Amino acid sequence: MKMSDYRHGAYADQQASRDYTSPSAAGTVPVYIGRAPVHQLADYSGTQNVPIRITSWLDAMCKIGYSENWNNYDLCEAVYAHFRNSVNSVGPIIVINAMNPDNHKNEEQKTATVSFTRKTAVIRNPDVILKTITIANKVFGTDYSAEYSDDGLSVILTDLTGSMESAEVSYYEADPSAVTETDVVAAINAGVPLVYYHLSIVPTILCSPGWSTRANVLAALTGMLDRINGHWYAWLNADLDASPGQTSESVSAKISAAIAAKKALESITGAGAILWPMAQKSGRLFHASTLNTVTMQWVDSQNGNIPDETPSNKQIDIDGMCFSDGTAVQFDQTAANLLNAAGIDTMTYWEGEWRMWGPHTMKYVYGTEMDARDVFDVNVRMMRYIENNFQRQYGADVDKPMTRGRKDAILNDFQAWMDGLIQDGALLTGTILFEESENPQSDLVEGNFVFSTEFTNPIPGKSLTNQVRWSASGLSSLFGGVADA
Structure with missing residues (x-):
């Protein structure tokens, strides 16, 4: 530091707060779709419907702008939630902006x-x-x-x-209200497939706060989760409408209405979570989907970028729950569990902290028959993690001669990778095979080779119950005897 004046003694100089900067080797990178205040930039060309990687608060201000008006510029909520929260700042993130100030503006100067x-x-x-x-x-x-x-x-x-x-x-x-569902769907369809090609990043979580409550947008998001670019598998965090409804309605009635709204959804996937209601912190309103996405990325980063642990029961930086108009709503864990049983993730207060609450996929409904894979978020996310990893790891082997040695090398290498996951506790079991029954000669002569992988990941300890009983046998100790066991 260059001194502007002569100093002799002990001094302290105030500096600006250090901006959180994302690590270079992040494995889970969420993709947000919505509106950004790009009209704040001197040049906003090339900012619509394309993926933009954001590594910090300052990076966001330079690339997409920032506004505290989150109702109009919903991507700013994601930027704040990732890079300005006081519990677990984490990044990077990718944003896809649906607003173009050349088109979405007031015509009158x-x-x-x-x-x-x-x-x-x-x-x-x-x-x-x-x-x-x-x-x-x-x-x-x-x-x-x-x-x-x-x-x-x-x-x-x-x-x-x-x-x-x-x-x-x-x-x-600019007129952000001119951005429509059609614009956001276009941003999803155009922008998400570009993430891998523009940034060499596999999109692993999709989130569109403020828009995923709309049927057309939710359908576009769920339709994008499988085989992005023909290959990649992603997860979705989406919201139910958190409008306050009638003020005379009880909280239990609002919870029942949320459960009914979830049942009525046409776009349901085992590869996503549906969340309700919203949350607030110091006057700022957050969609629960954003909070779940932040928490997922943070938990993954703490586990070596492996999605083997649910975001449920992890601390979040909020003051309480609310509806979309900011009206506070309170309900306890018993009520939260009613939502969980219906496949709706939420938030709860426990031991002085607000936490995400709900480890299920949106496909889950307690007491119904379903594929066991779709019960917990970690089951599905680990499956997609393994699927994506195989494709990335062996894409370079495509079109090379498939000798017995190459086949064995793939088997041994991928098995060793899964054995590492088992050793780290991310898997309980994992095997890869090359089975004759899955590889008929008619497929082999076409150059199609099929490997078969089966795995089991640790299941979340969703409920821990201690059966406690009272016994009168200890009363004998009052007379010097030994209490019966």
Whole structure:
């Protein structure tokens, strides 16, 4: 550090808080789809319907902007939840923005008269398209500059020449309300398949806070989970509508309504979770799907980037649960378990902490017959982890001569990898075979070779019960005798 003045003694200099930066070797990388305030950028070309990797808060501000108005710019909720929470900041994340300020804007040009104080003026409008700002007879970059405040709610103008006391500023406004379900579905269909090709990252979790409550968007998300690019398998965190409903309704009635809404869903998958209601922290409202995604990524990172542990019962950074309008809602673990039994994940308060609560897939309904694989989130996520890993690990072997040695090498190598997972506790058992019954000659002559893998992962200890009984036998100890066992 260069000293600006002579020092002799002990000193302390205040520095800006260090921004959380994502590790370079993150295995679980969630993909969020929604609206970002890209109108804050001087150049927002190429920011619609493409995957953008975000590694920190500052990185987000540079690449997609940031606004505290999460109702209009829902991707900012994900940025804050990952990089500004006080429990488990974690990244990186990928965002796919559905908004294009060239199309989603108000057609009428707006004007505002501003006054400069110490060469600075403020436009208190969160929707100003930065690159459309003009001041008559002034040149941007020479006479003035413009940038958004850190909260994204105001534009700060700087007089670079010191000659302006006031000015009439013209600009256009972005209109995030013009973004429709169709736009978001288009972003899903166009952007998710580009994640691997643009970033060399396999998309492992999809989340669209504020949009996944809508049937068309949920259908697009669930339809994207299997064989992305013909190969990759992903997980979905989605929300049920958390509107407050009638104020006269009891909490139990609202829970019953949520369960009924889940039963009515047309797009149900074993490769995803459905969550309800929302949560709040210091006035900010979070979708439960976002919180579950953050927690999944953090838990995976603590386990060597292996998705062998559920996010359920892990601490989250909230003050309480709420509905979409911010109205607080409280219910205990007994009520939360009613939601879990219906395949709805939620949140609960336990021992001084708020926690995610629910280890099931959205396909789960207690007491019904179903594929045992789809009972717990970790079952499905581990299966997809193994499927994705095999494809990435042996994609380079495609079109090489399939000799007995190569076949054995694949068997031995993949078995050794699974043995490592068993040793680490991520699997209980795991075997890979090359079976004659699965490889008829008609397939082999076409160059199609099938390996068969079977595994068992540890199951979450969903309930731990101690059967306790009282006994009168100990009363004999009052008379010096030995109590019966």
